[in-house]
Amino acid sequence: MLKINDLHASVEDKEILKGINLEVNAGEVHAIMGPNGSGKSTLASVIAGKEEFEVTKGNVVLDGEDLEDDAPEDRAHKGVFLSFQYPVEIPGVSVTNFMKTAINESRKAKGLEDMPANQMLKLIREKAEMLEIDRKFLSRSLNEGFSGGEKKRNEIFQMAMLEPKLAILDETDSGLDIDALRIVANGVNKLKSKDNAVIVITHYQRLLEYIVPDFVHVLHNGKIVKSGGKELALELEAKGYDWIKQEATV
Amino acid sequence: MAYTEEELKKELETKEYEYGFYTDIESDTFPKGLNEDIVRAISKKKNEPEWMTEWRLEAFRIWEKMEEPEWANVNYEKPDFQSISYYSAPKKADPNKSLDDVDPELLEMYRKLGISVDEQKKLQNVAVDIVVDSVSVATTFKKTLAEKGIIFMPISEAIQEHPELVKKYMGTVVPKTDNFYAALNSAVFTDGSFCYIPKGVKCPMELSTYFRINEGGTGQFERTLVIADESSYVSYLEGCTAPSRDENQLHAAVVELIALDDAEIKYSTVQNWYPGNAEGKGGVYNFVTKRGICENNSKISWTQVETGSAVTWKYPSCILKGNNSVGEFYSIAVTNNFQQADTGTKMVHLGKNTKSTIISKGISAGKSQNSYRGLVHIGSRAENARNFSQCDSLLMGNECGAHTFPYIEAKNKTAQIEHEATTSKIGEDQIFYCNQRGIDTEKAIALIVNGFSKEVLNKLPMEFAVEAQKLLEISLEGSVG
Numbered sequence: 001m002l003k004i005n006d007l008h009a010s011v012e013d014k015e016i017l018k019g020i021n022l023e024v025n026a027g028e029v030h031a032i033m034g035p036n037g038s039g040k041s042t043l044a045s046v047i048a049g050k051e052e053f054e055v056t057k058g059n060v061v062l063d064g065e066d067l068e069d070d071a072p073e074d075r076a077h078k079g080v081f082l083s084f085q086y087p088v089e090i091p092g093v094s095v096t097n098f099m100k101t102a103i104n105e106s107r108k109a110k111g112l113e114d115m116p117a118n119q120m121l122k123l124i125r126e127k128a129e130m131l132e133i134d135r136k137f138l139s140r141s142l143n144e145g146f147s148g149g150e151k152k153r154n155e156i157f158q159m160a161m162l163e164p165k166l167a168i169l170d171e172t173d174s175g176l177d178i179d180a181l182r183i184v185a186n187g188v189n190k191l192k193s194k195d196n197a198v199i200v201i202t203h204y205q206r207l208l209e210y211i212v213p214d215f216v217h218v219l220h221n222g223k224i225v226k227s228g229g230k231e232l233a234l235e236l237e238a239k240g241y242d243w244i245k246q247e248a249t250v
Numbered sequence: 251m252a253y254t255e256e257e258l259k260k261e262l263e264t265k266e267y268e269y270g271f272y273t274d275i276e277s278d279t280f281p282k283g284l285n286e287d288i289v290r291a292i293s294k295k296k297n298e299p300e301w302m303t304e305w306r307l308e309a310f311r312i313w314e315k316m317e318e319p320e321w322a323n324v325n326y327e328k329p330d331f332q333s334i335s336y337y338s339a340p341k342k343a344d345p346n347k348s349l350d351d352v353d354p355e356l357l358e359m360y361r362k363l364g365i366s367v368d369e370q371k372k373l374q375n376v377a378v379d380i381v382v383d384s385v386s387v388a389t390t391f392k393k394t395l396a397e398k399g400i401i402f403m404p405i406s407e408a409i410q411e412h413p414e415l416v417k418k419y420m421g422t423v424v425p426k427t428d429n430f431y432a433a434l435n436s437a438v439f440t441d442g443s444f445c446y447i448p449k450g451v452k453c454p455m456e457l458s459t460y461f462r463i464n465e466g467g468t469g470q471f472e473r474t475l476v477i478a479d480e481s482s483y484v485s486y487l488e489g490c491t492a493p494s495r496d497e498n499q500l501h502a503a504v505v506e507l508i509a510l511d512d513a514e515i516k517y518s519t520v521q522n523w524y525p526g527n528a529e530g531k532g533g534v535y536n537f538v539t540k541r542g543i544c545e546n547n548s549k550i551s552w553t554q555v556e557t558g559s560a561v562t563w564k565y566p567s568c569i570l571k572g573n574n575s576v577g578e579f580y581s582i583a584v585t586n587n588f589q590q591a592d593t594g595t596k597m598v599h600l601g602k603n604t605k606s607t608i609i610s611k612g613i614s615a616g617k618s619q620n621s622y623r624g625l626v627h628i629g630s631r632a633e634n635a636r637n638f639s640q641c642d643s644l645l646m647g648n649e650c651g652a653h654t655f656p657y658i659e660a661k662n663k664t665a666q667i668e669h670e671a672t673t674s675k676i677g678e679d680q681i682f683y684c685n686q687r688g689i690d691t692e693k694a695i696a697l698i699v700n701g702f703s704k705e706v707l708n709k710l711p712m713e714f715a716v717e718a719q720k721l722l723e724i725s726l727e728g729s730v731g
Contacts, residue, residue, distance in 0.1 A: 048686050052678070072685035081686075088683045091674075092701025101697055102687040109688065141701070158687065 001026045001197050002047075002166055006058035009046045016042045018222035019058070024166070027194040031208055031233060032201045034219035035241045040201045041085060043219070044170045048082040049075045062166065077109040079165030079196075083155040083172050090142040095154060096124060098142050099161050106162065127160040131187045148175025156187045163191070168199045173207035185210030205237035220248050280337040286310060289437050292337050296406050296440075299413060309426040309436030316430045319563075322592040323621040323653055326561045329500050329535060336438045336471070394455075401446040402457055405473055408444035415446055419477055423506040423541045423569070431502040431537040431563075435471045439504065442472035447482040447513075456711055458487040474505040478513035478548075485516040487714055498560060499524075499534045507542030507550055511572065514549045515542060518710055519566075520718050523558035525725075530588025530617075533560025540564065546572035546601070553709045555718040556583040556593060557725040565623065567596035570604035570632075577606040580706040582718075584725045585618030585650070594624035594655075599635040599665070608639040611703050614650035615726055621653040628665040636666045643673040644702050646695070646726070674702075696723040 002024040009017040016039045024030050034040050046053050047060055049072040060067045067075055090098065104114045115123075128138060131153055143151050152172050159167050169188070173181055188211050192198060200211055208216075208230065216232040217224045220241070225248040226232065236244070280288060289310045293303040318328055395402050401412060409416050426436040443459040459474065478484050501523060509515050517540075526533025536559035542550040552566040568577030579595035597606035606626065614620040626637045643652035654671050676698055684694035699722050700707065707715050 048682075050682055071690070072682060073688050073690045076686055076688035084683065084686075088677070088680050090680060090683075090698055090701055092704040093697055098687070098697070101693065102684075102689055105690070105693060106688040162687070 001063060002199075003061040004047075004058070005061065007043075007046065007055065007060065008057035009042060009053045009055050011042070011053050015056070016053075016222055017046065020219075020222070020224060022217065022224065024197045024199060026165075026197055028215065029192070029198045029200065029211060029213045031213035031216045031230075032199060032219055032224075033203065033216060033233065033236055035245070036203075038219045039222045040219050041170055044082055044168045044199075044201055047075075047166075047168060048072055048080055073105070074109075076162075077106050081159050081162055081164030081167045083152070083159060083167065083169040085171040085174065087143050087146075087151045087155055089144045089146075091144050093142050095138045095140060095142055095157075099124065099158060102158070103161065123161065127157060130160060130190060131157050132183050133157055149177060149180040152176055153180060153184055156184050160187060160191055163196075165196050166199070167191075167196065168201065169211075170201045171203070172200070173202055173204065181207065182210060205233045208233045218244050220244055223248075280335050282335050283332045284310075284334070284336055284438065288336055292438055292440060295337060296409070298406075298409055301413075301417065302409055305421070305426075306437050309433050310438075312426050313430065313433035313437055316433055318430050322563050322623070323619065323655070324561050324563065324590040324592050326535065326590070327498070329498065331434070334500060337440055395453075398451050398454065399448040400451060400453055401444065403444055405439075405442045405444040405475060408475075412444070412446070415477065416444070416475065419508055420473075420475055420506065423508060423543045424504050424539050429539060432504050432539040435473060435502050435504045435539070439471045439473040442474045442503070443476075443488075444474070445476045445484065445486065447478045447484045449479045450481045451479075452482065453484040456485050456487055458489070460489045470499075470501045470503070472503045474503070475508075476506070476515055476517070477508045478510060478515045480510045481512040482510075483514045483516075485518070485711060487518045487520070487711065489520045489522070498526075498532060501534050501536045501538070501559075503538045503540075505538070505540040505566075507540075509542060509544045509548035509550050509575075511546045512548060513545070514551075516551045517542070517553070517566070518714060519552075519554040519556070520710075520714060520721065521554065521556045521558055521562075522721055524560075525558045525587065525589050526560040528587050528616075530560070533589070534558065535560060536562045536564060538564045540566035541569065541596075542567070542577075543569045544572050544575035544577060544601075544604075547574045548572055549576040549578070551576075551578040551580070551709070552595065553580045553706065554582070554593075555706070555710070555721065556581070556591060557721050559591070560589060562589075562591040562593055564593045565595055567598065568606065569598045569600065570606065570635075571600045572604075573601040574603045575601055576604070579606075579608045579610070579624075580709045581610045582613070582703045582706045582722070583611070583620055583622075584613045584722060585615070585620045586725055587616040587618060589616075589618045591619070592621045592623055594622045596625040596627065597637060598625075598627045598629070599632040599637070600629045602631070602633045602635075604632055604635045606635075606637045608637070608641075609705055610639075610641045611706055612641070612643045612652050613646070613699060613702065613722075613726070614643065614652050615646040617649045619651045619653070621655060623655040623657075625657040625659070626667055627658075628660040628662050628667070630661040632662050632665070634664050634666075635662065637668065639667075639669045641669075641671045642702065643671075644699070645673065645675045692723075695726055699723070699726060 004020050004022040007017050007020040032040055049070060062078060100120055107115060213230050216228055216230060218226040226244055286307060289306050293306055424432050426433050445457055447453050476486055507515050507517060523534035523536055544550050550568050556562055566579060570577050577597050583591045583593050585591050595608055608624055610622045612620040612622055622641045628635045641654050645652055652673055656669055658667055660667060680698060681691055681694050700719055707718060710718055
């Protein structure tokens with residue numbers, strides 16, 4: 001589904017990704033771990049098409065199509081979803097209104113009519129229930145005054161609404177207490193199918209106890225320096241990242 | 251919703267000012283320049299009684315001695331008042347004729363403006379008075395309103411038909427001596443709307459005036475007078491457009507509202523005068539004086555959506571004279587390209603237990619400058635007066651400016667005054683967040699701006715809220731990225 005080939009990307013002439021290779025197939029869960037500043041969030045942003053980053057070499061291919069010329073919204077229409085590490089606030093725009101706009105814009109891109117209001121409401125109700133989201137929450141301004149946990153839960157709610165092909169969860173576990181973590185992880189697990197894929201970016205093994213990855217990759221200094229199964233995450237948890245850094249410099 | 255997504259999209263593609271057409275109607279225009287003879291000639295043209303002519307002349311003499319104000323945070327080339335024609339009328343307009351007799355070219359213009367004057371296809375529950383250049387062309391729903399004793403007609407007709415009301419109230423809220431433009435307007439106003447709601451009557455429909463400058467080299471000086479008698483209610487809306495022209499056109503209106511005991515007036519404006527082109531050439535100078543007076547237990551609420559004009563100078567205000575009276579001001583002012591707006595309100599608390607609320611939302615894009623200027627005055631006898639002001643500014647890009655000038659004068663210790671202000675910027679992060687959810691940049695801006703303006707948009711009558719929302723989107727097109 002997703003194929004990343006020798007991807008190099010920089011911001012303001014500073015190279016951050018230095019040759020990433022990664023292949024993600026439908027039905028798989030990949031975890032990307034690594035120390036601070038290794039390029040994890042940059043990788044997520046580059047896949048989503050953030051313009052601030054310049055791809056200097058290599059490419060990102062989704063379902064055989066190079067995404068190079070696609071604007072972020074085109075990529076979203078093709079099924080790329082990014083759960084943000086720091087979701088932004090949009091005052092005065094309710095969660096419901098935002099979702100309605102997002103869904104209808106994606107439908108429009110596919111040549112479909114707007115989703116009828118009753119169908120939209122039903123979908124919202126269903127997904128909110130799944131993520132144990134209070135109805136009142138949906139009429140609040142997007143992320144405004146949300147707690148860290150509420151923001152992350154709202155991200156996963158949006159993922160549930162948009163049903164992406166490829167979901168990238170960027171540090172979704174940060175700021176979540178253990179109950180919220182369980183709810184969010186359960187949500188993600190319910191959304192998983194043989195047709196979609198999930199990339200989980202995290203510092204800690206904690207989230208991976210709930211969302212069990214098929215593959216774990218360690219990113220260091222803009223490169224994937226080690227890949228393995230879910231046991232690699234445990235090893236990292238026990239030993240820290242220093243041994244990886246040493247291994248990588250040898 | 252009156253607009254489908256497709257229509258909206260098509261609308262968004264047209265970057266030009268959409269009301270920029272000029273209709274070729276034969277018009278009767280005075281020679282340029284201003285002197286006592288011109289003032290007399292206007293009065294004569296209108297077949298006015300002697301007292302009105304004298305009133306105008308007095309205003310003219312006051313104006314002659316006044317200087318154009320300089321204190322506003324705007325820069326523009328001062329209009330040459332001798333190179334403006336002070337009277338222009340579409341020749342075939344005759345207010346006494348029925349709609350069937352209206353010049354078909356005029357009707358075509360209304361169609362372009364999106365107004366149907368045809369009673370068959372009338373706007374739902376909206377009575378419209380349309381002022382083109384200097385005269386009022388058609389007033390719909392006169393009969394329905396008359397049954398309730400409501401008077402809604404061009405002010406020139408009111409001077410003839412209801413001189414006692416005009417004489418009693420005109421100039422009582424905005425005196426001739428008030429300011430330079432108000433004095434000018436008092437001397438040369440050519441038309442506008444007059445509205446009187448009798449005691450205890452709730453006006454059953456929105457009353458609306460649509461102003462249009464058509465002829466080149468003319469100014470528009472309309473005068474609106476709304477009187478809500480005791481325990482009555484009226485909701486009034488005005489809309490404004492002008493053709494795109496290279497030269498600057500002057501619009502200097504006066505609006506006076508009178509809310510007698512227990513009355514309520516809701517006055518909404520969607521102002522979309524031509525703002526000039528992307529290089530800052532042309533556009534309307536909008537120098538307007540709007541003020542209302544509240545007697546006991548009455549309420550005046552101003553709501554304005556200002557997207558047009560090259561220069562805006564406008565402070566819809568409330569004099570809270572009566573005890574327990576309430577003043578409200580809700581404003582959205584959008585400036586793009588080289589537009590300049592200096593707008594706000596004055597809340598003058600004179601009576602006891604008076605309350606005022608000010609919500610101002612300024613949106614600046616391009617190289618524009620957007621200023622909020624507001625005065626909250628609490629008089630010495632205004633026990634327990636309360637004011638809440640909130641001024642929010644939203645910036646788009648790095649070349650525009652937002653300014654806030656709040657003035658507070660409290661002469662009574664029991665006053666409670668709150669002022670909140672915020673400035674924010676539409677961030678790339680916000681745009682990217684929307685993009686990532688499949689919402690393109692244009693739509694994302696519209697969404698963010700609408701969210702920002704929501705508190706004010708909610709105050710507009712439903713059908714106009716949709717129009718205003720659409721206007722906001724059009725005015726800000728192409729302003730980011």
